[in-house]
Amino acid sequence: MRTLKRIGVFLLVVITLLIVVGGIFAYTLQPDYSGEKELTDLTNEVNVFYDEYGIPHIYGETEKDAFRTLGYVHAQDRLWQMELLRRIASGGLSEVFGADLIGTDKFFLSLGIADASKVTAANADENNEGVVLAKAYLDGINQFIKEGPTPVEFYLTGIDKKEFVLEDMYNTIGYMAFSFAMAHKTDPLLTTIYTKLGPEYLNDLHVGSSIDTEWIKNYNPTATDTIQNNLTASVNKALGALDIPLFEGSNSWVIAPEKTKNGKVIFANDPHIGFAQPSVWFEAHIETPTYSKYGYHIAGIPFPLLGHNRKVAYGLTMFENDDVDFYFEENNPANENQYLSENGYVDYEIITKSFKVKDSSEVEFTYKKSNHGPILNGIADQLQGERPIAMSWLYTQMDNKVIDALFGLSHSNDLKEFKKALPKIHAPGLNIMYGDSEGNVAWFATAQLYNIPDSVNTKLIFEVGEGLPVEKEWIPFNKNPQAINPPSNYVYSANNQPDSIAGMLYPGYYLPENRGKRIVQLLEPKNDWDLDTASDMITDVISSVDPEIVTNLSQYIDVSLLSENGLKAIDSLKMWTGDYKLSSIEATIYNRWAYYFLENTFEDELEEDLFNQFISTHFVKRLIAPLSKDEESVWLDDVNTADIQENITNIVNTSFMDAVASLEKDFGNDMSNWKWEKVHSIEHPHPIGQIASLRSFFNVGPFPVHGAREVINNMAFSYDKTGFYKTTSGPSTRRIIDFSDVENSISILPTGQSGNPLSKHYRDQAEMFVKGEFRKMMMNKADIQKSKEILTFKPKD
Template identity: 70%
Template structure:
């Protein structure tokens, strides 16, 4: 017995020692928000005040000092995020996660992001202010890597910390640029539909733009072969599993003084990005004698993509223009390493790459390049078919000045300086939104556009000898869609179709009019907007389009055969206003009906794989409203029922009955139990949260969440057949800036400022976000200096 007691005592001591050691270890991993540090190359002392939500307010004597400090404090909260994002474009994910990511690494290496970054960096003028400030930021990041604690994710994955370079910065921007693109999801699918089903099947897919829809208005202030549709899925599926931010959409509207109660501009913006933990933006407020900005920064990129000061505010939405094209190449029958050009046969360029794979041998592979770009066949096993398909992407084929553009934007003191920086954004296409204290407002579709003949359909894979010329006729930035100080006193963007200036509509993958229509409907009649009403509008969850869809669909229903439960469900829909609060029953019924309608209409022709791809594109959202009005369409007939020709009425009714049966199976026969909050949820997933044992530690949520697809509070989810709607993307921040009281402007992040799970700021905004609340973006120095935590950086002697 005494021996057992001794063993028990020893075990207890060991447990206590392990627990104490664990606590000490955890304490060493936390970010430091107060104290004193030295930083090499610093010229003067820099003070960093951390506010209640862990946002650094950086006060320095020079910009280089301030940005060097920003790099350090950014890294201590987001180094793991920086690490993952820089690895995508350089094909470095397999080194972290193993062979499952090989296809993704091959694809991104073949895109040429890393090669383009090498070329860009080799041409940089190291004496330019933008480059010097960017290098100072990277010096700060690297100093944290050298001196700071290693984030827990590095221990769990077994990788080492390594220094960051300018090339890493451009690789991160390259990945972000590609995540905007929709062509890789859409063009191969549309080509398959045309080649396998016939051109008639494209007619009702709303590929072209309709003048009946809400367009963004310009105003100038005066002076075949099966592609298997896996070009998208090999990337989207893999990156989706990693839970990295993908850009999806966005809203912004800027109100001129005549539309506001206090006679000053009000600026709003909520970029829609894939939910992940940590979320995409890192907030930082910097003050120096020559620079002042409250900015939103991407991991590893020094210059804020969103920002404001006391003089102006700017933000972004996705332009959604088409800057990716696909070309069928024709191989030489006697030499598969040659392809046909206009004049003769030309040898493919053979590119060799090597990928480091975790717990395995390095993998070497090669791919071909034509004059159009990388040939996708053979890059990944999923891309099949004998006809070579080359991909042309504007981002890697033109001079890259995107970083310079955002440096210029962040340095701008007025509208003229802001606009001067915009032509440097060649890709990705961005709607740059602007407002200032002088009363100016502006919207600029920013991308390098070029002439596209009416006869060229950029949404299909081009046959050999067709498509766009290699030497495109570039348009001057003045020909881009834009509006400055229009007489209707507001500008907005909701990723919908912009009107033309250059005499042609810019081809793109625009979202349906739903959000744009709702924004215009709310803005037009009201001329006394203030901070509170603008904040309320950015949370709006009502669709003005969906009730119209319901009215059209109900016309096709034979109510004489409906049960009592089904009639009650129809009554719910008939009085529905198109809103999506948590308690709504009609929202649940409509969403379930919408899914079965899409499935009944399109899956028989497309098959399982292509139907899944169809649901991942923007145009599946564009097709719902117009299809609800159509009494005849080639899509209505089910090709699998040879003895019956289905009508619109049959398809709509069957979808309605299937929707109600599924809801009854899920929640019972009591309609009041079919509430939106039960089916629509939001969880912020961390890449390591895929491991079930670590999920609750790294992930944030899930929460029931109001909103839905294509309302202003755009909480997007994909239809995956589970009949549950897990929100995958939405507002990555909500900002409202009122120039009548700029220091009390408000914002919110989806989870928290820090990506370190041991930080108190890892998820301290998550409930506020779900509840639709805001917090102040502090800019008043006296108020900021009352912060409890201050971290002081001194020059290293």
């Protein structure tokens, strides 16, 4: 017995020591928010005041000192995120996560982002002010890599820390640019439908620009081959291989003084990005004698994409223009390394790449490139087929001046300076929103646009010898969609259809009018906007379109076919205002019904795999409303029932009964249990959180959440057979700047400021975000200096 006691005491001591050692180790990995550090090449002392949410307020004597410091503090909270983002475009994911990511690395290497980044970095002007500050920022990151603690993810994946260079910055921007594009998810799918089923099926999908929808108005007072299906699946797999943020949509509106209570501009913006942990934005406030900005930064990028000071505010939404095209190529029958061009058969460019794979040998692969772009066949295992398909992407075909543009935007202090930077953004397409203390409001669609003849359908893969020419006819930037101080006294963007330019509605993958329509409904009649009412608007959960769809579908319901719950459900839906609060029962019923309506309409023709790709696209969101009143659609007939001609009445009734039956199965016969909170949730996934045992440590959530897809509080999801809606993207921040009281402007992040799971700021905003709450974006120096956590950087001897 005494021996057992001794063993027990020994084990207790060992366990206690392990806990103590583990605690000490964990403590050493946390970011430092106070104390003193020395920073190489610093010319003067820099003070960093951390507020209660871990946001650094950086005060320096020079911009170089401030951006060098920004690099260090950004890295100590987000180094793992920086590492992951720079690896995507350069084919570095397999080295971290193993053979499952080989297809993703091949795909991104073939896009040519890394090659373009290398050229851009090599040609960078060392005396360019933006480059100088960017390199100072990188120096700060690299000093943290040398001297700071190693984030826990590096230990778990077994990779070494390596210094960052200018090329990495462009690779991160390139990945983000590609994640904006929708053509790679849509064009091959539509081509498959066109080839498999015929043009009449494509016509009934309403994929083109529409004159019957809410447009963003211009105002400028100064001026089928099976490979196609596999291509869509392959791109979706490449982009979704890890839990990394993808840019999806966004809202923004800027209200002129004539419509505000205090007679000053109010600016609101909430970019919609895929939810992930860490969240995409790192907030930082910098003050020097020549620079003042409260900004939102992407990991590894020194200049904020969103920002404000006391003079100007700016933000962005996705333009959704089409800047990716696909082309069939025709091989020379006598030489598979040649393709048919305007000048006869010419040689493909043959490109060989290699990359490292964790716990394996290096992978080498070769792909071909035509004058249109890389041939995607064979790059990923899914892409096997007879006809070569080339992808043409504008981003890699022009000089990259995006860093110059971001520098210019972040350093502008009035509308004239701001406008000078905009033409430097050739891709991705962005709606840049602007407001200032002088009362100006503006919206600019920034992208290098070009003329597209009416006869050219950019939504399909071009046949050989057809499509857009390699040498395009560029449209001057001042002809782009835009509005400056319009008579409406507001500007807005919700990724919906922009007004016409150069005699055409510019082709794109615009989101439905739902959010745009609701924004206009709220803005138009009201002329006394303030911070509180703008806050209510940015968290609004009312759909402007879904009740109309219910009305359209309800007219076809045969009540004699319905069960008791079915009768209650349809009566309740007819009274629905379109709200997506957690307590809403109608929201749950409507979305089940909408899914079955789509499934029963389209799955018979498309079959399961293609249908699942189909319902994940943007254009399906636009399709539901017109389809709900289209009695003549060719899709309504079930091709599997040759002796019966189905119509919209059959589809609507079958779908509604399917919805009610599925809800009874999941939640019972008591309709009070069919609340939105039971089916709609949000979780912020970390790549390592895919390991079940580590999920609760790295992931944040899940939480039931208000909102839905295509309401202003856009908590987006894709439909599937489960009937449960796991939010995949939504507001990456909610920001409201009131120029009548800039220092009390408000914001929120989805999880927290830090990407370090050991930091107290890893998840401290998550519940506030779900509840629609805000915190102050501090700019008052007297208030900031009251901070209890001050990190001082001194010049290193």
